Amino acid sequence: MSTISETLDFQSDASTHTILVVEHEVLARLVIADYLRDCGYKVFEAANSDEAVTMLQAPDVAIDIVFSDVQMPGDMDGFRLARWIRAHHPGVRVILTSGVERSADIAATLCEAGPLLEKPYAPQSVVDRIRQLMAKAATKP
Amino acid sequence: MSAASVTSFPRRSPPTILVVEDDVITRCHVCDELRARGLKVLEANSSDDAFAVLDRVRVDLLIIDIHLPGSRDGLDVARFVRDRFGPTQIILTSGRPDAPRIPDLDDVGVFVKKPYLVEQLLEVVSRRLNWPSASDM
Numbered sequence: 001m002s003t004i005s006e007t008l009d010f011q012s013d014a015s016t017h018t019i020l021v022v023e024h025e026v027l028a029r030l031v032i033a034d035y036l037r038d039c040g041y042k043v044f045e046a047a048n049s050d051e052a053v054t055m056l057q058a059p060d061v062a063i064d065i066v067f068s069d070v071q072m073p074g075d076m077d078g079f080r081l082a083r084w085i086r087a088h089h090p091g092v093r094v095i096l097t098s099g100v101e102r103s104a105d106i107a108a109t110l111c112e113a114g115p116l117l118e119k120p121y122a123p124q125s126v127v128d129r130i131r132q133l134m135a136k137a138a139t140k141p
Numbered sequence: 142m143s144a145a146s147v148t149s150f151p152r153r154s155p156p157t158i159l160v161v162e163d164d165v166i167t168r169c170h171v172c173d174e175l176r177a178r179g180l181k182v183l184e185a186n187s188s189d190d191a192f193a194v195l196d197r198v199r200v201d202l203l204i205i206d207i208h209l210p211g212s213r214d215g216l217d218v219a220r221f222v223r224d225r226f227g228p229t230q231i232i233l234t235s236g237r238p239d240a241p242r243i244p245d246l247d248d249v250g251v252f253v254k255k256p257y258l259v260e261q262l263l264e265v266v267s268r269r270l271n272w273p274s275a276s277d278m
Binding site: 047054061109 | 143166169173184185186187190191194197
């Protein structure tokens with residue numbers, strides 16, 4: 001069981017981070033975005049990679065983490081989006097998710113694109129990944 | 142009872158709003174401001190996604206751009222909501238100059254012309270939902 005001070009630490013950690021959820025299945029996106037907001041994160045939603053790129057390029061929006069599905073309609077799937085982010089916004093962390101088993105193998109060759117979370121995922125596992133990534137980022141010189 | 146003796150109390154539980162807008166920057170900005178006022182906000186970027194949400198969730202207010210990608214436009218979604226979910230409030234937006242001349246526009250909902258100030262939209266939302274506006278908070 002977490003102590004009160006641990007809970008407060010977690011909430012203050014969450015409130016300082018902004019997550020962009022990229023998912024074309026609207027109901028799946030609403031559920032995870034809501035969950036992350038309930039955990040204290042500021043969350044923006046994008047329905048595809050084009051919207052994600054627009055948000056990342058917006059001058060008044062600072063995004064810390066992109067949580068994106070791999071399978072998306074359009075020219076840019078989640079892998080391509082992750083590569084674009086790495087090239088243009090190297091400070092933004094990426095977590096990919098996929099329901100296709102083969103994607104995990106591809107993701108392993110794209111380790112710079114970040115760890116892959118298999119669908120269906122438990123919402124708490126997304127929070128755990130976010131916390132791991134931000135903790136790792138905080139310890140980097 | 143005189144009209145002056147009737148008091149309208151602000152509602153307690155947060156209403157649910159569905160914002161349907163294909164301009165992601167506008168959508169995120171509007172949704173962000175609505176959430177900051179304690180409202181429950183769902184968002185969709187097309188009419189198809191709007192129908193998917195409406196099929197599962199009852200909303201108190203629909204804010205929708207008239208011109209949307211998808212198999213049907215925003216006006217179709219708004220008419221569907223008006224006919225199916227009578228009590229749901231509807232706010233329609235558009236930047237097209239001919240939009241205000243849509244024949245049944247006033248029967249469908251309140252029209253807010255684009256570009257709008259978010260504060261202007263929030264005032265309309267507060268009035269439609271009897272929810273405190275920024276100046277009341």
